[in-house]
Amino acid sequence: MIDTGDTAWMLAATALVLLMTPALGLFYAGLVRSRNTLNTFMMCLAALAVATVAWALVGYSLAFDGDGGLLGGLDHVLLRGVGFEAREGTKIPHLLFMVFQASFCIVTTALVSGAVVERMRFGSFLAFAALWSVLVYAVLAHWAFGGGWLQAGGTLDFAGGVPVEMGSGFSAMAAAIVVGARKDYGRQALLPHNSVYVLLGAGLLWFGWFGFNGGSGFSTGRPGILAFTNTLLTPACTLVVWFLLDVLRDRRVTAIGAATAVIVGCVGITPAAGFVSPAAAMLLGAVAALPSYAVIVWRPRTRLDETLDVLAAHGVAGFTGILFIGFFAQEKWNGVADGLLFGDAGQLGHQALAALVAPVYAFAMTFALLKLLGLATPLRATEREEALGMDVVQHGEEAYASGEGAILIHDEPPAAVVP
Amino acid sequence: MKLVIGIVRPEKANDVLEALYRADVRGVSLSRVQGHGGELDRVETYRGTRVQMGLSDKMRFEIAVSDPFVEPTIDALCEGARTGEVGDGKIFVLPLERVVRIRTAETDDDAVTPVGS
Numbered sequence: 001m002i003d004t005g006d007t008a009w010m011l012a013a014t015a016l017v018l019l020m021t022p023a024l025g026l027f028y029a030g031l032v033r034s035r036n037t038l039n040t041f042m043m044c045l046a047a048l049a050v051a052t053v054a055w056a057l058v059g060y061s062l063a064f065d066g067d068g069g070l071l072g073g074l075d076h077v078l079l080r081g082v083g084f085e086a087r088e089g090t091k092i093p094h095l096l097f098m099v100f101q102a103s104f105c106i107v108t109t110a111l112v113s114g115a116v117v118e119r120m121r122f123g124s125f126l127a128f129a130a131l132w133s134v135l136v137y138a139v140l141a142h143w144a145f146g147g148g149w150l151q152a153g154g155t156l157d158f159a160g161g162v163p164v165e166m167g168s169g170f171s172a173m174a175a176a177i178v179v180g181a182r183k184d185y186g187r188q189a190l191l192p193h194n195s196v197y198v199l200l201g202a203g204l205l206w207f208g209w210f211g212f213n214g215g216s217g218f219s220t221g222r223p224g225i226l227a228f229t230n231t232l233l234t235p236a237c238t239l240v241v242w243f244l245l246d247v248l249r250d251r252r253v254t255a256i257g258a259a260t261a262v263i264v265g266c267v268g269i270t271p272a273a274g275f276v277s278p279a280a281a282m283l284l285g286a287v288a289a290l291p292s293y294a295v296i297v298w299r300p301r302t303r304l305d306e307t308l309d310v311l312a313a314h315g316v317a318g319f320t321g322i323l324f325i326g327f328f329a330q331e332k333w334n335g336v337a338d339g340l341l342f343g344d345a346g347q348l349g350h351q352a353l354a355a356l357v358a359p360v361y362a363f364a365m366t367f368a369l370l371k372l373l374g375l376a377t378p379l380r381a382t383e384r385e386e387a388l389g390m391d392v393v394q395h396g397e398e399a400y401a402s403g404e405g406a407i408l409i410h411d412e413p414p415a416a417v418v419p
Numbered sequence: 420m421k422l423v424i425g426i427v428r429p430e431k432a433n434d435v436l437e438a439l440y441r442a443d444v445r446g447v448s449l450s451r452v453q454g455h456g457g458e459l460d461r462v463e464t465y466r467g468t469r470v471q472m473g474l475s476d477k478m479r480f481e482i483a484v485s486d487p488f489v490e491p492t493i494d495a496l497c498e499g500a501r502t503g504e505v506g507d508g509k510i511f512v513l514p515l516e517r518v519v520r521i522r523t524a525e526t527d528d529d530a531v532t533p534v535g536s
Contacts, residue, residue: 188433384502387430396463404453405474409462 002084003091006219010092010100016211017103021048021110023208027201027259028114029399031308034193035389036118037399043113046126051109051133055102059138064101067147071139090218100215101141107212108164109133112366114308115172116179118190119380122394128373132171136365140167140358150357154350156329156337158227159216161271161322162358169315170359171366172306178370181305183383195255202259206235209266213273226333227273230281235265237285245293260313264292267317272325275336280328288320319355326351420515420531423492425480426454427500427508432478435499439480442495444488445533448481458506477508483518485528 025044032040051059061076076082079098087097109129116125140163142148144155150162160167184190192198213231217224242261243253268288269281276284295312326348329339338344370379380386385393392398427435432449439447453474461472484492489512496510520530 184433384504387428389430392461392463397465398463401463401465402453405455405472406463406470407460407473409469409471411469 001091002086002093003219006091006221007093007096009220009224010096010215010218013211013215014096014100014103016208017100017107017215018208020103020107020205020208020212021045023201023204024107024110025201026197027205027263028117028308030194030197030199030201031192031256032117033190033389034400035391035398037193037391038397039122039390039394040113040117042122042395043117043125043129044110046122047106047110047113047129047133050126050130051106051137052102054130054133055105055138059105059134060098060101062134063105063138063141064098064146067152068142069149069152070142071148072142072146087218092218097218100218101145104160104164104212105133105137105141108137108160108168111164111168111310111314112171112175114310115176115306116380117307118390119182119386120179121378121381122390124373124377124379127377128175128370128379131369131373132366135369136167136171136362137163139365140361144354144358150350150354153353154337154347155354156275156325156347156351157271157322157354158223158274159213159270161318162354165267165270165314165318166322166355166358167362169311169313169318170362172310173304173315174363174366175370176304176306178367178374179379181303182307183386185305186303192256195259198256198259202262206231206262206266209270213266213270217274223274223334226278227269229278230269230273230276231266233278234269234281234285234288235262237282238262238265238268238289241286241289242293245289249297260292260296260309261289263313264288264317267314268321268324271318271321272328275325275329275334277328277330277333280324280330284321284324284328287324288317291320292316315359319359322351322355322358323348420483420485420518420527421489422513422515423480423482423484423489423496424511424513425482425496425500425508426452426456426477426510427480427496428502428506429476429478431500431502431507432480435478435480435496438495438499439482439492442488442491444482444484444492444495446483446531450479450481452477452479456506456509475506483515483531485531 021044025041029037029041056079058077061074062072065073065076082094082098084093087094143150144157144162210228210231214224214228239261242257246253246257265285268284292312295316296309327339327341329337330342331338337347340348454477455474463470482492493510501507518530519526
């Protein structure tokens with residue numbers, strides 16, 4: 001039975017989530033040096049290409065066909081059997097459910113690129129992204145959303161703390177280790193080249209996140225409305241606390257810090273969005289700022305060139321959000337389960353299990369995948385190419401070409417214009 | 420006194436700065452320039468338009484030094500900027516008639532000697 005109201009909202013929500021991938025491209029492009037602007041943005045667009053294809057071929061089926069413990073089935077390979085009838089458990093067409101879930105897979109795959117920008121070869125990244133979207137994302141999505149063992153065991157994950165946030169964050173850590181640091185990392189200051197892109201990207205990500213969380217109830221019913229509301233409240237509180245932390249650390253509130261806080265807040269509420277009261281969501285916003293801020297301050301002092309801090313912003317904040325459900329879930333608001341503070345200590349156990357298993361799987365699988373891929377093809381550009389910048393080397397374009405001194409090349413004489 | 424002008428690859432500018440610092444050469448002006456010195460042209464494609472980029476981005480160092488510092492400065496520029504490929508750049512050394520430090524009105528060698536050395 002299809003509900004037209006639900007369907008209309010989910011069509012819009014899907015489009016909102018799709019906007020998050022180019023928004024992430026903008027966010028990431030602003031954070032890198034100018035000579036890597038296009039390559040960084042292109043990695044996000046690449047996810048739109050290869051993760052979508054992999055999702056339609058096999059990813060969706062492995063994530064959402066049947067409720068096997070570890071993996072879904074193969075009955076929806078090439079989207080076989082995905083049509084206009086309502087998806088089980090929802091009142092929206094199965095096709096729409098599939099596209100909504102595809103938009104999650106795409107943006108998550110794009111997120112991982114933040115660990116390897118400014119040095120990974122574009123071709124290797126395409127291969128990695130296609131494989132990662134199936135081997136890591138689809139598997140974790142099945143565990144948390146598709147009826148796999150975590151969901152069946154009682155773990156609550158509203159919009160993707162397991163597959164999206166911890167999945168990308170801990171994969172990013174593994175990718176940074178395997179691909180290795182940029183040649184100038186730790187020797188020179190490698191600064192964001194356009195902070196306005198970063199702020200604009202963060203703003204558009206927040207906008208898209210209303211579809212991401214608000215759509216994860218698959219309806220216009222209570223969970224969706226609660227999630228939508230919390231998607232405003234949590235990041236606002238994270239911003240306030242982040243401002244305070246910035247002031248304590250350096251007496252000034254920073255813009256790139258603020259953009260980061262928006263992401264951390266959105267990530268923190270993602271798993272909990274439809275499960276906790278608005279007041280608890282505000283507390284989560286404040287709490288989530290602390291561990292992510294600490295990791296962001298600590299990470300650049302290490303040899304780990306996890307370049308755009310996907311681990312801190314997504315892995316750690318997702319971890320915080322997943323655990324938070326175990327304390328603050330409230331049946332009065334979500335109609336499903338109570339957390340420790342409302343009388344069910346068992347829920348915290350289910351959440352802690354997910355918070356342990358998802359990082360381990362994401363890290364180990366990504367590590368193995370990149371090591372194997374590295375045997376087949378070089379993962380990174382040469383030092384000289386890195387120095388020239390990935391835009392010119394990988395794409396033969398510049399983000400900020402002036403055109404001065406550029407001479408037109410005519411492969412053949414221009415066709416005569418017929419009057 | 421000489422004015423040493425070094426035109427180097429932008430990606431080597433930081434290495435040059437490090438080398439100059441190690442050679443105790445302070446007082447540097449830097450500017451971005453575009454130029455052509457016989458290196459191979461780069462081809463870029465924008466939609467249907469293919470172009471040959473005739474000018475390359477370079478960094479131009481201008482360093483005014485007293486005579487004992489001329490050779491160390493040249494050595495530092497070479498050491499920091501050399502890759503061995505075509506396009507590493509050039510160094511020009513020009514005689515310098517007069518230097519004035521605006522703040523103190525010191526002139527010539529005193530004016531190109533860094534404060535506190």
